[in-house]
Structure formats: structure tokens, C-alpha cells
Amino acid sequence: MKKVVISVTNDLLTDRRVEKLCNYLIDKNFKITLIGRELPNSLSLKRNYKTIRMKLFFNHSFLFYAEYNIRLFFILLTTNFDLLVSNDLDTLPANFLAKIIKSKPIVYDSHEYFTGVPEIQKRPFVKWVWSTIEKNIFPKLTDIITVNKSIAKIYNKKYNKQILVVRNISNPTEKQKIPNDFPNKDVIILQGSGINIDRGAEEAVEAMQYIENAVLLIIGKGDVIEKLKTMRKDLKLTDKVIIKDQLPYIKMMAYTQHATIGLSLDKATSKNYLYSLPNKLFDYIHAKTPVLASNVVEVKKIIEYYKIGKIIKKHNPKHIAKEINSMLEKKGKWQDNLKIASYKLTWDKEVKKLDKIYLKF
Numbered sequence: 001m002k003k004v005v006i007s008v009t010n011d012l013l014t015d016r017r018v019e020k021l022c023n024y025l026i027d028k029n030f031k032i033t034l035i036g037r038e039l040p041n042s043l044s045l046k047r048n049y050k051t052i053r054m055k056l057f058f059n060h061s062f063l064f065y066a067e068y069n070i071r072l073f074f075i076l077l078t079t080n081f082d083l084l085v086s087n088d089l090d091t092l093p094a095n096f097l098a099k100i101i102k103s104k105p106i107v108y109d110s111h112e113y114f115t116g117v118p119e120i121q122k123r124p125f126v127k128w129v130w131s132t133i134e135k136n137i138f139p140k141l142t143d144i145i146t147v148n149k150s151i152a153k154i155y156n157k158k159y160n161k162q163i164l165v166v167r168n169i170s171n172p173t174e175k176q177k178i179p180n181d182f183p184n185k186d187v188i189i190l191q192g193s194g195i196n197i198d199r200g201a202e203e204a205v206e207a208m209q210y211i212e213n214a215v216l217l218i219i220g221k222g223d224v225i226e227k228l229k230t231m232r233k234d235l236k237l238t239d240k241v242i243i244k245d246q247l248p249y250i251k252m253m254a255y256t257q258h259a260t261i262g263l264s265l266d267k268a269t270s271k272n273y274l275y276s277l278p279n280k281l282f283d284y285i286h287a288k289t290p291v292l293a294s295n296v297v298e299v300k301k302i303i304e305y306y307k308i309g310k311i312i313k314k315h316n317p318k319h320i321a322k323e324i325n326s327m328l329e330k331k332g333k334w335q336d337n338l339k340i341a342s343y344k345l346t347w348d349k350e351v352k353k354l355d356k357i358y359l360k361f
Contacts, residue, residue: 001029001030001031002030002082002083002361003030003033003080003081003082003083004025004030004031004032004033004081004083004084004085005033005034005035005079005081005083005084005085006018006022006025006032006033006034006035006085007034007035007036007072007076007084007085007086007087007091007094007095008034008035008036008088008091009036009037009065009068009087009088009090009091010037010193011036011037011038011039011042011193012034012036012037012045012047012053013042013043013045013248014193014246015036015087015193016168016170016249016279017087017111017147017168017279018034018036018087019047020347020351022047022049024351024354025358026048026049028359030358032050033049033051033052033079033081034047034049034050034051034052035051035052035054035075036051036052036054037054037055037056037068038053038054038055039059041245043248052075054068054071054072056068056071065090068090068091068094069090069091069093069094070094072094072095073093073094073098076094076098076102077101081102081104082105082361083104083105083106083107083361084098084099084104084105084106084107085106085107085109086106086107086108086109087109087111088112088114089114089115089130092108092133092134092137093133096137096140105142105143105361106141106143107143107144107357107358108138108141108143108144108145109145109146110144110145110147110151110155111146111147111168112147112151112272112276113151113154113271113272113275114130114272115127115130115131115134116270116271116272116274116275117270117272118197118198118270118272118273119196121270138155138158138159138161139159139161143164143357144161144163144164145163145165145166145357146165146166147165147167147168147277148165148167148275148277148298149165149298150275150297150298151163151275152164152165154271154275164353164354164356164357165353166350166351166353166354167277167282167350168282169345169346169347169349169350170279170282170283170286170346170347171286171346171348172286172342173250173253173257173286173287175257176250176251176253176254176257177254178254178257178258179254181242182215182217182258184213185213185214186214186215186260186261186328187215187255187258187260187261188204188211188214188215188216188217188259188260188261188262188263189216189217189218189219189255189256189261189262189263189289190204190216190217190220190263190265191218191219191252191255191256191262191280191283192220192222192278192279192280193221193222193246194221194222195220195221195222195223195225195228196222196224197223197224198266198267198269198270198273199222199224199265199266199267199273200263200265200266200267200294200315201218201222201224201228201265202224202227202228202231203265203315203316203320204216204218204263204265204317204320205228205231205232205235205237205241206231207317207318207320208235208237208240208241208321209235209237209317209321210317210318210321210325211240211321211324211328214240214324214328215239215242216240216242217242217244217255217259218241218242218243218244219244219245219246219247219255220246221246228241228243229243253283253286253287256283256284256287256289257288257289259284259287259289260289260290260327260328260331261289261291261292261309261327261328262280262281262283262284262287262289262290262291262292263291263292264278264280264284264291264292264294264299265292265293265294265320266278266294266296266299267294267315268294268295268296273296274296274297275297275298276296276298276299277299277302278299281293281299281302282345285338285341285342285345288335288338288339289338290308290309290327290333291310292310292320292324292327293309293310293311293312294311294312294315295311295312295313302341302345306338306341306344307334308334308337308338308341309327309334310323310327
């Protein structure tokens with residue numbers, strides 16, 4: 001069995017794409033070691049392969065990335081492997097250096113357009129550092145994967161590289177027991193591990209002032225969660241806006257399957273968000289939950305192609321509320337199309353594309 005070391009800076013429990021990759025590689029007879037980090041609030045993790053969860057002294061800023069890559073590099077130096085898989089630019093320095101020293105192949109899987117993330121757009125030095133790392137390493141890579149055609153097109157234009165597109169599509173989940181938390185009310189859900197600035201969560205909370213007999217359920221974590229809790233209190237919406245910490249995937253999907261509408265409201269304030277294709281879109285599809293989304297390229301393509309929801313014209317709370325109320329009045333309109341989309345858009349179909357890269361090792 002060939003030994004592969006996969007690294008990611010995320011909490012391993014919540015990174016669904018990496019978990020699906022590991023299961024794919026096990027099916028292809030690879031022996032897996034998965035490296036990530038453990039946060040103070042991380043839940044326990046049980047997998048049928050080896051995992052290493054680093055507890056870091058720093059969890060923010062450049063100190064986090066520096067500590068992570070230094071510690072990852074020394075782990076890789078002392079680990080026997082045949083292949084490295086680097087997920088996103090923030091794991092690439094340690095992986096690429098280990099690749100050079102040990103003369104082993106590397107696969108780079110870019111889950112987003114990293115130098116286009118909003119967190120670094122107003123921090124020119126930080127953006128310069130990451131752009132410099134990318135410019136010095138990316139041209140030397142041969143096996144590159146990303147999550148949608150828009151991001152692949154950017155990388156191809158910048159570096160003249162062929163990029164394999166493998167979307168982060170989920171598989172259908174079995175029907176879960178419906179939670180009885182919100183009897184006789186419609187549930188509008190916003191879920192994700194990155195409920196951050198410019199992802200429309202604040203406007204969704206404000207919109208609930210103009211929506212009756214429904215609750216907004218927010219499940220996940222992110223840098224605006226505390227702000228959302230304050231807004232909920234200040235706007236006197238504690239009975240209409242429910243915020244839950246991140247849940248195990250199956251428990252989260254029980255709520256998603258119960259929801260009447262799923263929200264995906266990323267703003268086009270950065271290239272990363274403009275070309276994003278969030279996991280939750282496919283979770284909504286497999287939960288047969290119609291989607292209200294913002295006008296971002298990849299999400300709009302899927303919603304309009306399969307006719308499974310609506311696109312907002314602007315991030316105005318009253319406009320969002322108007323679109324939500326319109327969708328609540330048309331329950332069931334999108335169900336047939338959601339069934340078709342759920343059948344066609346599955347990880348089992350999408351994952352076959354990975355054979356092009358991994359079967360040659």
C-alpha cells in the first residue's frame with residue numbers, strides 16, 4: 001500500500017472535502033495519515049485511518065500559519081510517505097519543502113482562491129506574502145486540483161497550468177428524524193464552518209424583522225457569530241433567530257432536511273467569494289431544500305440551470321425578506337427539480353475525476 005500524508009489547517013472533524021478524499025484514497029488502496037489541528041472546542045474524532053491533530057499555541061494571524069507550517073514540516077521529515085497532498089496555500093510551504101528534501105510527488109488541492117479571500121484584501125503585506133509564496137511554488141507543481149471552473153480559469157491564466165476541477169459535492173444522506181424544535185414554523189437555514197464577514201448573515205438576521213411564522217436557524221461557526229448574537233438581542237429577535245454551534249454532519253443535516261429554505265448569501269466583495277461554490281449549496285440540494293442565494297457566478301449557474309431556487313438582486317434586508325416571503329408562499333414549487341439535481345449532483349459521480357491524478361501513483 002502506498003502511504004499518503006494529507007494536510008489541512010482546518011479542524012479535521014468539519015472538513016468534509018478532506019474526509020471524502022481520504023475515503024476515496026482508501027478505496028484505491030492508499031494508507032492514509034491525515035494531519036490537521038485541534039481547537040479548544042473541537043469535538044472528538046474517530047476515523048478508520050491515522051489522524052494527527054496539532055494543538056497550536058497560536059490560532060490566529062501569521063503566527064498561526066508560521067507555527068503550523070514549521071511543526072508540519074518536522075512531522076513530514078520524520079514520516080515515511082510515498083505521496084503528499086497539500087490542501088490550500090496555507091499548507092503548501094511545509095509540504096513543498098518536504099517534497100524537495102525527500103524527492104516525493106505532491107498533489108495540490110486548492111479549495112478556494114486563497115489570495116482572493118476577503119480577510120487579506122486590506123492587508124497588503126499579508127497579501128504580498130501569500131502571493132509571493134504562490135508565485136514561487138505554483139509554477140513548479142504538476143498535479144493541481146480545485147473546486148470549480150472559475151478558480152481553475154484564474155490559475156490557468158496566471159500560471160498556464162492545467163487544473164483538474166472536482167467540485168465539493170456531497171452525497172445524498174438518509175432521511176433523518178425531524179427535530180421538533182420549531183413546531184408549526186417554517187425554518188430558514190444558514191449553515192457552514194465559515195459564517196464570516198461578507199457572507200450575508202447580518203442581513204439575514206435583519207430580514208427576520210419582516211418575516212412572520214418562521215425562524216432563521218444558523219448552524220456553524222465564524223467570525224460574525226458573536227455579532228449575530230448581539231444583533232438578535234438588540235433587534236428583539238431572540239424567538240425568531242436561533243444560533244447553534246457547529247454540529248456533526250448528520251445532526252446538522254437533520255435540520256437542513258427539515259428546513260423550508262436554505263440561504264447562501266455570499267457577497268461579491270472579493271474574488272474568492274465571487275467565484276465560491278460553497279458546500280452548503282449541495283447539502284441543501286440533497287436535503288431537497290430550495291435555495292435563496294446571492295448573485296455569485298458558480299452558485300447562480302447551478303440554481304438557474306436546475307431551477308431550484310431564487311437569486312437576490314441586492315443585500316438589503318427588506319429585499320431579502322421579500323424574496324423569502326415569496327418562496328414561503330410557493331412551498332413545493334422546486335421539489336421535482338431538487339430531486340433531479342440531487343440525482344445528478346453526487347460525490348460518487350464527481351469523485352471519479354480524481355482517478356486521472358491518483359491512479360498514476
